[in-house]
Amino acid sequence: MPYAYHSIGMKIRKPSRLLRFVHTVFAVERDLIVGGQAVMEGVMMRTPSAYAIACRKSDGSIVTTAETLPKWSDRYKWLSWPVLRGGATLVQSMILGVKALNFSARIWEEDHEETQRELTTEAAIESEMALADGTADENFTKARATVVMPGGSKAKKAGQSASAVGSIIFALLFNILLFIAAPLVLTNIGFIAAGWAEAPALASDAAWYTVAKAYVWEVKPHSWVAFNLIDGVIRMIFFLIMIVSMSYLKDIRRVFEYHGAEHKTVFTWEKGLDLTVANAREQRRQHPRCGTSFLMVVMLVAIVLFSVIKFDQLWLNFVVRIALMPLVAGLSYEVIRYAAKKESGAIFKLMTKPGLWLQNVTTQEPDSEQLEVAIRALDESLKLEPEPA
Numbered sequence: 001m002p003y004a005y006h007s008i009g010m011k012i013r014k015p016s017r018l019l020r021f022v023h024t025v026f027a028v029e030r031d032l033i034v035g036g037q038a039v040m041e042g043v044m045m046r047t048p049s050a051y052a053i054a055c056r057k058s059d060g061s062i063v064t065t066a067e068t069l070p071k072w073s074d075r076y077k078w079l080s081w082p083v084l085r086g087g088a089t090l091v092q093s094m095i096l097g098v099k100a101l102n103f104s105a106r107i108w109e110e111d112h113e114e115t116q117r118e119l120t121t122e123a124a125i126e127s128e129m130a131l132a133d134g135t136a137d138e139n140f141t142k143a144r145a146t147v148v149m150p151g152g153s154k155a156k157k158a159g160q161s162a163s164a165v166g167s168i169i170f171a172l173l174f175n176i177l178l179f180i181a182a183p184l185v186l187t188n189i190g191f192i193a194a195g196w197a198e199a200p201a202l203a204s205d206a207a208w209y210t211v212a213k214a215y216v217w218e219v220k221p222h223s224w225v226a227f228n229l230i231d232g233v234i235r236m237i238f239f240l241i242m243i244v245s246m247s248y249l250k251d252i253r254r255v256f257e258y259h260g261a262e263h264k265t266v267f268t269w270e271k272g273l274d275l276t277v278a279n280a281r282e283q284r285r286q287h288p289r290c291g292t293s294f295l296m297v298v299m300l301v302a303i304v305l306f307s308v309i310k311f312d313q314l315w316l317n318f319v320v321r322i323a324l325m326p327l328v329a330g331l332s333y334e335v336i337r338y339a340a341k342k343e344s345g346a347i348f349k350l351m352t353k354p355g356l357w358l359q360n361v362t363t364q365e366p367d368s369e370q371l372e373v374a375i376r377a378l379d380e381s382l383k384l385e386p387e388p389a
Helices: 017-030 084-133 153-194 208-217 224-246 250-270 277-281 291-308 314-323 325-339 346-362 368-383
Strands: 035-039 042-047 050-056 062-068
Touching (some): 035 084, 035 250, 035 368, 042 084, 042 368, 050 084, 050 368, 062 368, 084 325, 153 208, 153 224, 153 314, 208 314, 224 291, 224 346, 250 277, 250 346, 250 368, 277 368, 291 325, 291 346, 314 325, 325 346
Antiparallel strands (some): 050 062
16 A cells, blocks of 8 residues: 555656645545554454454455444544543443454354364265275264254354353453452552551451451551552552463464554554555564553553542442543553654653563564554555545
């Protein structure tokens, strides 16, 4: 998809209206913020007005789907305000992420079933040929034949939708328990044990469940800043353990390779280069606007924000932290957005550094076929972008 001046097909010796027009068009196009997400054997790419998903099948072909996106900020102007736009973008990204994962899972399942049918057909042909040639095995002709009837597509899609909803609910509950509840409880117990918080008044013969309740019911640290700092560190440790552990799984590592292909393709677009595999291969894997960097910034912003708001009851701190997550996400979005600009300050660059380091794990070096899939997804999404005025 050439965007360089030499693709016009003519030589221009001096500045002209045509050259200024072309330069303006290219500048407008390059201002488009693009992003994406790695999925099973594929990539989802998003532009301001559309998104596209590209997945590679086992036969080497690439399956794509694309759709325009509703512009919430056009309908609701307040969604374009700073901080609030981060929450709206996060919600839309979650919806698109679920769609992309469902699409890639369906393509993978259909491809797997098709491969199994081909293998079964080949085995049946070989068996018939052997039977025609004659066989000395008497049990050969007595073997049972298995007939697989095609299932109902509607029931199958309904089952996939229910499974997707169940997975989302489970993931939300799991993340709330792992990254909010567990660090909060562990920090409180540790502070009481270390003498950095008021110990609960308990009778010597108190039952174990009474002791457990007392240690997690009230939060009275001597320093809320230190309490939230340790709470944030524990949260980051949990996150790092989860990411590093997942990277050892073969299927997840494959997704991380597509994640690297997505970043390289985005860098190729942002630098104004032709969207080719050769150009994408030369780009870096670590991108400041990555979701990995976003999550790390979320944890840093949460440490600061939660240090200001405090309650003596643990359950109130737990509820408030959940309620404030949209605000934390909105502030983190603005940090990531500004840190990606060249004129951003050292503080913003420093806040995104941990996420860039972690991308050495969450992104792996892709091969040429994976880069081709990412480029195809971005191409299909760009086709749905409205022409610049």
